[in-house]
Amino acid sequence: MNPRLLKLIDSVVGRTAAAIIPPPSLVLQPHLPKSILVIRPGGIGDAALLAPALHALQRSYPGVSIDILAERRNAGAFALCPGLRSVSRYDVPAEFFPVLRSSYDVVIDTEQWHRLSAVVARIVRAGIKIGFATNERRRLFTHPIPYEQDDYEADSFMRLLTPLGIRGEGEAECSFLAVPARDAELVDQLLGGLKGRRFVALFPGASIAERRWGAERFASLAALLVQRGIGVVVVGGESERAAGRTVEAAGGLSLCGRTGLAATAAVIGRSALLVSGDSGILHIAVGLGIPTVSLFGPGRAKKWAPRNGYHTVINKELPCSPCTTFGYTPKCPGNARCMADITVDEVKGAVLAVLEKIISHPK
Structure with missing residues (x-):
């Protein structure tokens, strides 16, 4: 789907849905999550700089299954992130709807502003829902996280892991991508x-x-x-x-x-x-x-x-x-x-x- 069309849909459907959908209830989860959905629409740069946070999740929870929900334009970047269970595309219905019907221990929405991904995070079954509190999207998470315009983006993504007790210091200071x-x-x-x-x-x-x-x-x-x-x-x-x-x-x-x-x-x-x-x-x-x-x-x-x-x-x-x-x-x-x-x-x-x-x- 064209990114401009996605933004248009977000400005109408996403904004309305984010304002009327009831906030989620926090459900206590096991100490060690077994399955995590990470939502990452947007461009290649966002996907690349998300990798240190993915490594921190893998290091903190050995054996955890991490699924990615991306877009056509950035899904290829996750081939450079070893150890992921699956990569599905947000704008491909045949890949999107199975994710929507799945359940996870944790959902992390890494989108910074647009609301559709936050709506998806709210709909997917999970006890913990984490995302950036940049507008009305904050209502849709159990753990809304502040976002700063002048923080390095890899650090912003790492901050999304703080509700899980993960700090991830140093993950972005060394190589964090690998070529197949x-x-x-x-x-x-x-x-x-x-x-x-x-x-x-x-x-x-x-x-x-x-x-x-x-x-x-x-x-x-x-x-x-x-x-x-x-x-x-x-x-x-x-x-x-x-x-x-x-x-x-x-x-x-x-x-x-x-x-x-x-x-x-x-x-x-x-x-x-x-x-x-x-x-x-x-x-x-x-x-x-x-x-x-x-x-x-x-x-x-x-x-x-x-x-x-x-x-x-x-x-x-x-x-x-x-x-x-x-x-x-x-x-x-x-x-x-x-x-x-x-x-x-x-x-x-x-x-x-x-x-x-x-x-x-x-x-």
Whole structure:
């Protein structure tokens, strides 16, 4: 289902249902839950940064069965999270309704604002229902949890586990995603002559135009890196094919549209560094422990920018940014100057500095 249609349904049906459905009653559960449903609609980045909380659940409750209810657009990210029992899609009726009829010890809704997922959490049979208390959705949980706009999102997700007595300190400070073996083998063939060579991965895409740095700038960056003997590989889906061709003309290798999400993660996992805007692909690199240079403008760097490790964040911090709240970015009257003002030389310098740091201080 189209994300815009889902949001429209949420604004009408979700808002009404959240306001009239009776609050749940708390039912005491066994000390160790045996089954947990985690609801995660939304994009790839949210799914990737949810992984540390999933690991904390698995560590705290050995043998627990964790089912995920995702969307078509982000379900593939959970292939990078080992140990899950199942992944179903919210917007595929044949997969959604069996989940709705199931029962669990705990339901955790990780959506930050929209209400439909909270309604689902309320309907599914479970004694404990946890979710963010950002609007009238708070009525539908036995344990509503505060949400802060300036907290790193992986930490926000971890806070959802506090009613279960789980803190999860340090889960997001190390690698928390893993590439399936079959996808790693496929990438060896796709990389061709770059196999075994140091290369930088570039992701020129973004979910909205305001977050895009521009294919021509990525191509100029690629040309400068190739001149220094550094390989360049462009990753992305069908929507990045044109940008990939532009970068390929500058000397890079484009794999845009040739790999699924897990194989794209495998390419990033082979790279020395990823350059990306504020995107789900950026968070996959972080989850794989790959250094990054990230370009921020409309998005909230405090919430979404990588922390610690070999990560550099370029953010002009204009007075009008960040302008994104709960995933909504208004149309920019200034042609996204917060992104346009980031220069190619600035990004090249950041890339070379991170590569030098890696060489001087390997992990």
